[in-house]
Amino acid sequence: MAPPRALSTLLTAAVLLAACGAPEERPVRIVLSLHGAASRPVHGLDLTVALPPGTRVPHDAATGRLSPAALALRAGASAATLDGRFHPSASAPSIRLLLASTKPMRDGEVAVVEATVSSAVAPSRGRFEVASAAVSGPGGAPVPGATGWVSAVEVR
DSSP: OOOHHHHHHHHHHHHHHHHHOOOEEEEEEEEEEEESOTTSOEEEEEEEEEOOTTEEOOBOTTTOBBOGGGEEEOGGGTTOEEEEEEEOOSSOOEEEEEEEEEEEEOSEEEEEEEEEEEESSOOOGGGSEEEEEEEEOGGGOBOTTOEEEEEEEEEO
16 A cells, blocks of 8 residues: 555645646637727737647638638728738747728727637636737837727637
8 A cells, every 4th residue: 555645645646747737728718909009090000929839720720811701890990901821830920910990990809710729628818928019009100109909808
């Protein structure tokens, strides 16, 4: 019979192993928002979002262009045009989104991207990080202090 300490260690390891579990396919909705524009007009937003390993986004394999079914505009950019590219990687996948609008966009939710994450646990918002953001106003001029961010990740 194993000593009590060894038995305790084995039981703890078994519980931790069971808690880890196998990766599951988890559909997620990544919500992107504009912040800091205040009343200044924003006509363009260029965001690159680093995704957790195991993330896939529907896209054209030849071009990387995101499927229109994976993209949706939100109230802050309701009149914008939205396009994006997926950069698959085993360790560091990412998406790049471009929003352009003749009418000013406003602070708040601007776009949603549908994706699937293969993970043993539900991914938190902190796992989706804006790697770069460029916000432009009329004529392409930068809008200082304004940025894009991942405001929510909804696991469905």
